[in-house]
Amino acid sequence: MKTFTKILSLLLAVMMLLCLVACDKPAAGENKKEETVVGKWEGTLNGDVLETALGAAELGLDMDLDISVSLFFELGEDGAVKMIFDEAGMKKFTEEIALLTLEAMAEGFGMTVEEILSGMEMTKEEYMAAAVEGLDQEALESAGTYTIDGDKLTITDT
Numbered sequence: 022m023k024t025f026t027k028i029l030s031l032l033l034a035v036m037m038l039l040c041l042v043a044c045d046k047p048a049a050g051e052n053k054k055e056e057t058v059v060g061k062w063e064g065t066l067n068g069d070v071l072e073t074a075l076g077a078a079e080l081g082l083d084m085d086l087d088i089s090v091s092l093f094f095e096l097g098e099d100g101a102v103k104m105i106f107d108e109a110g111m112k113k114f115t116e117e118i119a120l121l122t123l124e125a126m127a128e129g130f131g132m133t134v135e136e137i138l139s140g141m142e143m144t145k146e147e148y149m150a151a152a153v154e155g156l157d158q159e160a161l162e163s164a165g166t167y168t169i170d171g172d173k174l175t176i177t178d179t
Contacts (some may be wrong), residue, residue: 062094086112102167102176112153119152
């Protein structure tokens with residue numbers, strides 16, 4: 022269970038590092054009002070982004086994650102940011118990772134998934150339930166700070 026929490030924490034940290042916002046520049050002689058990032062923002066992380074964040078290609082893994090996770094940001098004037106993951110999307114992501122982990126264990130030990138589960142004295146349903154058990158509000162929310170440097174927004178988890 023701690024492994025899944027660590028994976029989720031690592032994923033959150035990596036995804037925060039990947040969050041960039043590009044701003045367009047006004048044409049020569051054109052006045053542009055001051056823009057701000059303060060407020061509420063929403064983004065979507067698809068399976069490809071999540072696989073990249075986990076370093077799947079570098080590990081030689083073909084994860085083929087068919088999921089989408091919504092991520093909500095609340096950016097304050099003081100540089101504080103609150104990030105909230107969509108619970109349903111994170112649950113599906115956690116279940117997919119748990120299943121991939123189970124399949125990798127079976128392959129690594131030269132066993133079937135059923136044999137691994139039998140050795141753990143668990144059904145597949147119990148294994149999946151245990152995987153998402155730690156997915157509480159603390160795992161779905163994170164706070165940090167943000168900085169803007171030119172057209173780059175950098176979010177740091179605190």
